Amino acid sequence: MLIKLIMYGLVLWLAIWGYRQYQQPSNRVSVGMKAPDFKLPDAQGHTRRLADWQGKWLIxxxxxxxxxxxxxxxxxxxxDDIQQIHALGAEVVGVSVDSxxxxxxxxxxxxxxxxxLADTNGQVADxxxxxxxxxxxxAAKRMTFIIDPQGMIAQxxxxxxxxxxxxxxxDDLKRLSAF
Structure with missing residues (x-):
């Protein structure tokens, strides 16, 4: 019974700690900074780099x-919104630690x-x-970055x-790209 109580307490502590870690906002990347470069495989196994989208807005x-x-x-x-996003000169790329x-x-x-993109070791998310x-x-936190055509974090x-x-x-792309 005592061991069961200790295990429940440990699971509860881990859940609370994990939730607090998940909710903490990132201070590592902010508006005006150069976007961190990456080199990751996509769902077809092709290597993709940040530079692949140079000259375009990137979500x-x-x-x-x-x-x-x-x-x-x-x-x-x-x-469902990809046509509107493309009409604003932007592309969408998703990243998680899945394979x-x-x-x-x-x-x-x-x-x-x-x-x-498959960030299996979590280096890009980090x-x-x-x-x-x-x-x-x-796991990756649910976060998004708008990167401008010059590779800078815009939002x-x-x-x-x-x-x-x-x-x-x-809405923010319209504002940022002055459409």
Missing amino acids: LYFYPRDDTPGCTREACHFR VASHADFAQKHRLSFPL AYGALLNLGILQ TYSNVNPDGHSQAII
């Missing part, structure tokens, strides 16, 4: 896990037409301040609500 969004309810809603909203195979399944299942690291468990979003997020991105 770089980090999300916890493929095929979970919030992540699916967020990705599908971006999918290339997981991303491929997720993209196919939900007909996602934008790249999903560089953007979007890594939740609980030791044996790593940051932490503690993102998946519902309505893509519309907020569109």
Whole structure:
């Protein structure tokens, strides 16, 4: 009985600590800074770099896990709004710590037409301040960065609500790109 109580206490402590870590806003990357470079495989296994989108606005969004309810809603909203985003000269790229195979399944299942990058070791998420690291468990925090055509951070979003997020991105892109 005592061991069970200790285990429940430990699980509760880890849950509270993890939630607090997840909710902490990132101070690592801020508006006006040069966006951290990256080199990651996409769902088809092709290596993608930040420079691939030079000269375009880039919506770089980090999300916890493929095929979970919030992540699916967020990705599908971006999918549904992709024409408006493209009309503003921007591209969307999703990043999580899931594998290339997981991303491929997720993209196919939900007909996602934008790249999903596999940051399996969490280095890119960490560089953007979007890594939740609980030791044996790593996940990306739900954060988004708008990167301007020169590779500078133009807008940051932490503690993102998946519902309505893509519309907020569109509204901010209109403001930032002076359309």
